[in-house]
Amino acid sequence: MFGCIVAGRLIQTNLQQVDVNKYTFELPDAATINHIVVFLLGTIPFxxxxxxxxxxxxxxxxxxxxxxxxVSNEKPSAIFRLRGSTIPSTSGPNAFSTRLLTSGESNSVQFGANISTITATLGISIEPINVVEQQISSLPQHTNASIPDQTAQISANILKNLYNYVTSFATSIVPFDSQKIGIGNSYISTKIFQDWYDGFMRKVMMDPNIVLKNEPNII
Structure with missing residues (x-):
């Protein structure tokens, strides 16, 4: 139902359901993250x-x-800047507490340890829309502001192209290393995501402005 992309990395499909209507993505090397995109896959709406x-x-x-x-059916994708606010801009040990809680036990982080090895967590909670809107209203105005039009266009074009590309390979036959999509009997190989990324990056290298073009098939 959900996907996420850390800027500069491959799309993540390792969504885990941890409770009723609650999901998480693990984000390795979290200290290197600048921006992250969260989006609906388009197969199962709210x-x-x-x-x-x-x-x-x-x-x-x-x-x-x-x-x-x-995110919602009306706003199926969102971009968030994490560097310098949610993620510390330096690797100093005072950026956050140095105690990690894992399975109810506390583990100390070595003073001066390599912060790039830390895995953070992205959480998604499905709630009644009035509850969601009430929580969002508590955010500072600059945090909850709409992203610039150009950024919105770029993300929409990329996500639309990704969706069109991977779903074109959907099959009812279960391939090796497959990922189920939708609510029917449709499957795609996870290799398709790598193929899309490789083709997409080749096109961007040749024409960086291609992401601004509203073309149905960038690759």
Whole structure:
């Protein structure tokens, strides 16, 4: 139902359901993340009257989960800047608490340890839309502001192209290393995501402005 892309990395499909209507993505090498995109895959929409809040958890942060924003049927993708706010801009040990809570036990982080090895967590919680809107209204105005038009166009074009490309390979025959999509009996090989990324990057290298073109088939 959900996907996420850390800027400069491959799309992540390792979504885990941790509770009723609650999902997480693990984000390795979290200290290197600048921006992250969260989006609906387009195969399963929210039920009427529902949307989802998006949260971020940095290990050892005593404040716990931080609300980033939301996605909905009307706003199926969102871009969040993490560097310098949610993620510390330096690797100093005072950026956050140095205690990690894992399975109820506390583990100390070595003073001066390589912060790039830390895995953070992205959380998605499906809630009634009035509950979601109430939470979003508590965000600072600059955090909850609409992303610039050009950025919105770029992300929409990329996600539309990704969706069109991978779903064109959907099959009812289960391929090796497959990922189920939708609510029917449709499958795609996870290798398709790598093929899309390789082709997409080749086109961007030849024409960086291609992401601004509203073309149905970038690759």
């Amino acid at each position: 039920d009427p009257g529902y949307a989802a809040t998006v949260h971020f958890l940095w290990p050892g942060n005593e404040n716990g989960w931080k609300l980033l924003g939301m």
